[in-house]
Every structure is written in C-alpha cells, then in structure tokens.
Amino acid sequence: GAGVSQSPSNKVTEKGKDVELRCDPISGHTALYWYRQSLGQGLEFLIYFQGNSAPDKSGLPSDRFSAERTGGSVSTLTIQRTQQEDSAVYLCASSSSLAGVLAELFFGEGSRLTVL
Amino acid sequence: SQQGEEDPQALSIQEGENATMNCSYKTSINNLQWYRQNSGRGLVHLILIRSNEREKHSGRLRVTLDTSKKSSSLLITASRAADTASYFCATDPNTGGFKTIFGAGTRLFVKA
Numbered sequence: 443g444a445g446v447s448q449s450p451s452n453k454v455t456e457k458g459k460d461v462e463l464r465c466d467p468i469s470g471h472t473a474l475y476w477y478r479q480s481l482g483q484g485l486e487f488l489i490y491f492q493g494n495s496a497p498d499k500s501g502l503p504s505d506r507f508s509a510e511r512t513g514g515s516v517s518t519l520t521i522q523r524t525q526q527e528d529s530a531v532y533l534c535a536s537s538s539s540l541a542g543v544l545a546e547l548f549f550g551e552g553s554r555l556t557v558l
Numbered sequence: 559s560q561q562g563e564e565d566p567q568a569l570s571i572q573e574g575e576n577a578t579m580n581c582s583y584k585t586s587i588n589n590l591q592w593y594r595q596n597s598g599r600g601l602v603h604l605i606l607i608r609s610n611e612r613e614k615h616s617g618r619l620r621v622t623l624d625t626s627k628k629s630s631s632l633l634i635t636a637s638r639a640a641d642t643a644s645y646f647c648a649t650d651p652n653t654g655g656f657k658t659i660f661g662a663g664t665r666l667f668v669k670a
Contacts, residue, residue, distance in 0.1 A: 473656055475658060477660070483662065484646065484661055484662035484663050485601075485646065487657070487658070487660070490656070490657050490658070492656060498657050500657075531599070533600065535601075537656065544589045544606070546591065546603035547591075547601075547648075550600055551599045551600045552600060
C-alpha cells in the first residue's frame with residue numbers, strides 16, 4: 443500500500459488477555475516507531491527500530507510490552523496480561539531517514555485498544 | 559518524560575486571525591518538526607526545521623527555531639475553520655539515531 447497500515451483498527455479485550463497490534467510500514471522505510479496516545483493527551487514514545495540496529499526500547503512502560511520487527515518490515519507490538527490503563531490508541535509511524543538525515547514520519551491511523 | 563512542551567495547551571480564535579503556538583524542549587536537538595492531528599488518529603507532517611536553521615515557511619505556516627532558548631514557534635496566518643486540530647512539536651534529541659519525541663500538543667479551535 444501507499445501508506446502505513448495498522449491492524450486491527452479497533453480492539454476490545456478483557457483484562458488479563460494478550461493482544462497483538464500490527465504495523466505495515468511504507469516499503470523501503472528503514473525507521474519504524476510505536477507511540478501510545480491516551481484520550482486528549484500527547485504521544486508517548488514506546489519503541490523505535492532503525493535498520494538492523496538494536497531497537498531503542500526505552501519508552502516501553504513495563505515488561506508486559508514487547509515489539510519486534512521481522513525482516514526489516516512488518517512490526518508487531520505485543521501487550522501481555524492487559525490492564526485497563528493500557529487502553530489507548532497505539533500509533534505506528536515509519537520514516538526513510540536516508541543518508542543519516544532525519545526525514546518526516548508517516549503515521550498510520552492507529553489501533554484503538556480498549557481493555558474492559 | 560516528554561522532550562517537548564507546547565504552549566498554550568488550548569487556543570480558540572476567530573477565522574482570519576493568526577494562531578501562534580510555542581514549543582520548548584530540554585536537550586540539544588538535530589531537528590524539530592511540527593505535526594497536525596485531526597480526530598485523535600494519524601498525524602500529518604507539516605514542516606521540519608533543522609538545528610542550523612532559524613526560520614522556515616510553508617504556505618500559511620511559519621516556523622522559527624531558537625536553539626539558544628530551546629524553543630520553537632508555529633504561526634498559522636489567516637486561519638480557517640479547517641485548521642481546527644491538535645498541533646504537536648517533535649524533536650530528535652541529539653543522542654544518535656532518529657528517536658523522535660513528541661510534546662503534549664496544542665488544541666486549536668478556529669471559529670467560523
């Protein structure tokens with residue numbers, strides 16, 4: 443596709459269940475970001491992948507959160523044993539960041555997670 | 559913690575007026591970007607200014623950057639009702655790589 447694609451767009455789950463959120467970045471983009479946004483709030487940085495480098499996981503709020511990026515393309519954010527405070531919109535973005543120069547981030551429409 | 563902080567948190571103006579939003583950040587940066595968000599979903603890139611630039615224009619947008627004060631401003635001239643949205647600044651702290659941190663945003667409401 444032409445843009446960043448995220449799935450599912452909406453997910454309702456019960457407290458304690460695991461969830462997986464998927465992000466398909468723009469083809470060829472080397473950088474991929476995950477953010478979390480609670481209602482009416484700013485974007486909270488979660489994790490950042492750049493090429494084959496080790497990801498920057500400094501924003502993950504707890505060890506229940508993990509993310510991987512397979513083959514330098516698709517990424518999955520996994521939340522284990524979900525809690526109600528995990529309810530938020532999870533946004534993925536990708537960027538070309540070519541030649542050592544930061545380029546703009548392209549965002550998906552987000553996955554809205556509701557934990558009951 | 560957030561790298562960028564926007565000011566004001568909310569702004570309400572009449573159509574045709576100018577809107578100014580400010581962003582302050584804490585550490586040295588390579589670049590600063592402004593994004594717009596409608597309806598709490600995906601963000602759209604507006605403009606990127608590099609640390610060695612002081613001012614940049616794009617249509618009705620004017621961005622300034624003062625690295626000595628660690629601050630930036632976004633000016634929207636001749637605002638329209640369609641400019642109603644949340645506006646965020648984003649910085650990549652000069653720590654290597656392109657980790658990008660967003661502020662809390664300014665919610666702009668333009669009354670027709």
